[in-house]
Amino acid sequence: MPEEKLYRVALREALGEEMERDDTVYLIGEDIGKFGGAYRVTDGLLDKFGAERVVDAPIAEEVIVGTAIGSAMLGLRPVVEMMTINFSLVAYDQIVNNAAKIRYMFGGEANVPLVIRMPGGAGHQLSAQHSHSLEVLYGLIPGLLVVAPTTPEDAKGMLKSAIRTNNPVMFLESMSLYNVRGMVPDGDYTTPLGQAAVRRKGADLTIVGVSRMAVLANEAAKQLEEEDIDVEVIDLRSIRPIDWPPIVESVNRTTRCMVVEEGWATYGVTAEIAAGVQERCFDYLDAPIRRLGGAQVPMPYSLPLEKASIPTSEDIKRMARKVVGRKTDA
Amino acid sequence: MTAGPFALSKNKDVQERHSVLQADGTIATGAQPRMEEEFLLEALRWMMKSRLYDTRVISLQRQGQFGVFSPGMGQEASIVGSAMALDPTRDWIVPQYRELMATVHHGLPLEIITAQYLGKIGPARIPDGVRVLPTQVSIAAQLPQATGLAWGLRLRGEDAVVMAYIGEGGSSEGDFHEALNLAGVTKSPIVFFLQNNQWAISTSRRVQSATASFAFRAAGYGFPGVQVDGNDVMAVYDVAVAAVERARKGEGPTLIESVTYRMSFHNTTDNPSRYEDPKEHEEARTRDPIERVQKYLTGLGLWDKKREAALTEELTQENEAALQLAFAAPAPVPADVFANVYDHPPQRVVQQEAELLDGRRD
Ligand SMILES: Cc1ncc(C[n+]2csc(CCOP(=O)(O)OP(=O)(O)O)c2C)c(N)n1
Ligand SMILES: [Mg+2]
Numbered sequence: 182m183p184e185e186k187l188y189r190v191a192l193r194e195a196l197g198e199e200m201e202r203d204d205t206v207y208l209i210g211e212d213i214g215k216f217g218g219a220y221r222v223t224d225g226l227l228d229k230f231g232a233e234r235v236v237d238a239p240i241a242e243e244v245i246v247g248t249a250i251g252s253a254m255l256g257l258r259p260v261v262e263m264m265t266i267n268f269s270l271v272a273y274d275q276i277v278n279n280a281a282k283i284r285y286m287f288g289g290e291a292n293v294p295l296v297i298r299m300p301g302g303a304g305h306q307l308s309a310q311h312s313h314s315l316e317v318l319y320g321l322i323p324g325l326l327v328v329a330p331t332t333p334e335d336a337k338g339m340l341k342s343a344i345r346t347n348n349p350v351m352f353l354e355s356m357s358l359y360n361v362r363g364m365v366p367d368g369d370y371t372t373p374l375g376q377a378a379v380r381r382k383g384a385d386l387t388i389v390g391v392s393r394m395a396v397l398a399n400e401a402a403k404q405l406e407e408e409d410i411d412v413e414v415i416d417l418r419s420i421r422p423i424d425w426p427p428i429v430e431s432v433n434r435t436t437r438c439m440v441v442e443e444g445w446a447t448y449g450v451t452a453e454i455a456a457g458v459q460e461r462c463f464d465y466l467d468a469p470i471r472r473l474g475g476a477q478v479p480m481p482y483s484l485p486l487e488k489a490s491i492p493t494s495e496d497i498k499r500m501a502r503k504v505v506g507r508k509t510d511a
Numbered sequence: 512m513t514a515g516p517f518a519l520s521k522n523k524d525v526q527e528r529h530s531v532l533q534a535d536g537t538i539a540t541g542a543q544p545r546m547e548e549e550f551l552l553e554a555l556r557w558m559m560k561s562r563l564y565d566t567r568v569i570s571l572q573r574q575g576q577f578g579v580f581s582p583g584m585g586q587e588a589s590i591v592g593s594a595m596a597l598d599p600t601r602d603w604i605v606p607q608y609r610e611l612m613a614t615v616h617h618g619l620p621l622e623i624i625t626a627q628y629l630g631k632i633g634p635a636r637i638p639d640g641v642r643v644l645p646t647q648v649s650i651a652a653q654l655p656q657a658t659g660l661a662w663g664l665r666l667r668g669e670d671a672v673v674m675a676y677i678g679e680g681g682s683s684e685g686d687f688h689e690a691l692n693l694a695g696v697t698k699s700p701i702v703f704f705l706q707n708n709q710w711a712i713s714t715s716r717r718v719q720s721a722t723a724s725f726a727f728r729a730a731g732y733g734f735p736g737v738q739v740d741g742n743d744v745m746a747v748y749d750v751a752v753a754a755v756e757r758a759r760k761g762e763g764p765t766l767i768e769s770v771t772y773r774m775s776f777h778n779t780t781d782n783p784s785r786y787e788d789p790k791e792h793e794e795a796r797t798r799d800p801i802e803r804v805q806k807y808l809t810g811l812g813l814w815d816k817k818r819e820a821a822l823t824e825e826l827t828q829e830n831e832a833a834l835q836l837a838f839a840a841p842a843p844v845p846a847d848v849f850a851n852v853y854d855h856p857p858q859r860v861v862q863q864e865a866e867l868l869d870g871r872r873d
Binding site for chain 1: 680681711786842848849867
């Protein structure tokens with residue numbers, strides 16, 4: 182029987198089941214052993230699989246990723262946990278210059294079946310060096326697959342796919358989604374990487390949401406129903422590659438499009454989506470494509486300022502009304 | 512003064528742990544402490560202030576009135592003894608995050624650093640003339656900057672030394688090694704003060720490094736490394752003064768490994784019972800840095816329960832006054848979101864800010 186589970190539990194199950202299924206899969210990261218990871222995703226896995234497969238590493242992101250790459254070239258399947266995507270910047274050279282390029286530079290002779298799991302997002306007063314989303318920094322790199330699941334079902338299914346693919350995958354979780362509950366299918370299933378999901382059908386406007394913003398867009402859409410605005414919500418899920426067909430089909434039907442991300446919209450994931458929609462749907466569009474992102478500042482530590490810096494469902498509704506030509510703040 | 516049991520430049524055996532005031536409150540045989548009694552009382556005052564502040568702030572945090580906080584409990588000798596070796600009128604402190612009272616000792620008013628934890632902005636600004644860099648989150652990133660600061664001070668001809676703090680966990684980052692290496696090459700006037708409190712969140716010191724002593728690492732960068740009992744304020748002060756003097760004389764950096772124990776937790780969201788052996792914790796408790804000073808001073812007739820109660824009361828009032836000031840300081844206003852992103856923000860940025868402030872319009 183499918184069961185309601187927490188997002189973090191769904192991830193934990195994916196890790197455990199894949200480790201069970203394939204003994205080349207191992208985990209490495211900071212505080213993932215007894216501590217169970219900063220967000221408790223790996224809780225209990227040390228007891229089950231031992232310290233050789235659940236490896237607590239020194240605080241050294243670059244060597245964590247670098248050693249994972251080395252072992253991956255040998256055929257192991259490391260799953261790295263970064264405490265946050267922000268700290269992955271310490272390992273950026275290994276990821277961008279190495280993990281993403283090795284297959285190409287080696288003429289296809291070596292694969293890097295590496296997964297890097299990391300949460301992003303603000304809202305917990307973790308301040309400027311610990312709160313950003315930064316999806317775009319990986320989205321722009323050929324050679325990487327970049328995904329951001331938003332439901333427990335996807336979290337589990339996509340993590341399994343990520344572990345099984347031979348390409349390096351940036352698996353972007355969200356701090357604010359770990360406690361979200363949702364139905365998770367029974368048994369061994371995978372969810373393909375590289376596909377967007379239509380979360381809600383609608384006729385007036387297409388909202389494409391990135392990571393947690395897809396969840397907020399859904400909430401906003403429910404509320405907009407009362408105002409007679411019928412919103413279609415697409416959860417991007419895959420940041421690289423972008424799954425254009427469902428987006429294009431939707432926008433051509435609704436003729437209006439808006440894109441939302443938690444990160445900075447300038448040069449952001451939303452910029453890429455907006456540009457692509459414009460190229461593909463220009464003749465159908467009845468309004469300019471609008472983008473919504475976080476305030477373009479380093480994330481403030483102050484709670485009220487932090488709140489003011491992250492898009493809310495109110496912000497989404499306000500912009501949606503504009504795109505469909507309704508009076509705002511009615 | 513470089514004589515005594517401990518002459519840094521001659522100390523080859525870094526595994527030797529410098530000790531003066533032992534856990535039982537007696538002076539180690541042969542030790543020649545620099546700290547005189549008056550000064551030791553001053554150190555005790557700061558250590559007690561630190562612990563009282565931590566205790567108070569932890570309870571405020573539990574009541575939802577304070578930000579996430581990493582206490583210095585158990586590490587007071589390390590925090591205070593190192594800061595006391597500096598001259599606040601010319602030297603600099605580059606903290607990690609667990610050395611709050613070192614920065615206060617160095618002239619950063621307690622109400623200001625408290626205001627920072629409360630999310631205040633203007634009232635949390637480090638006053639001009641206080642030679643302390645703000646704490647930051649990205650572990651070890653402060654060290655290359657500290658080396659640059661030290662090097663820059665020398666280029667400017669200032670007679671100043673930088674005391675840069677790092678945890679044993681942070682010393683695994685590449686930044687640590689690169690910063691020490693360049694400081695050695697440039698002979699920069701800097702002291703790397705590594706607090707080995709045995710833990711980095713839940714990760715044991717043994718996971719960070721296979722070395723027997725973090726102080727050994729200095730050898731690889733061409734300068735001395737010393738190990739000190741980090742719960743012994745007299746010993747910490749000794750090694751810190753010697754290292755600061757060395758740096759000031761132009762002889763280059765020193766790495767100090769201050770061996771201590773994190774008696775509370777990583778921060779107020781952490782629960783060490785998940786990973787810490789209670790026996791290890793209990794054993795560490797017997798090495799308390801404050802109690803041993805009190806014992807020693809009691810033996811000299813300079814301390815008793817009455818004095819302890821009086822000082823506790825005085826420090827509690829002092830801390831409370833700072834907390835009140837910090838709580839009363841003005842909270843940020845929405846426009847502060849955009850303050851300080853740029854010096855002289857480009858016109859286009861100013862315009863975008865204005866648009867954003869009256870409704871998101873990106
Ligand atoms: C680059 C980076 N990686 C990981 C973290 C998460 N983190 C915060 S504190 C900490 C432990 C630091 O331990 P240590 O340096 O020993 O200092 P202590 O907390 O013991 O004072 C870790 C891993 C971080 N802040 N920055
Ligand atoms: Mg530590």
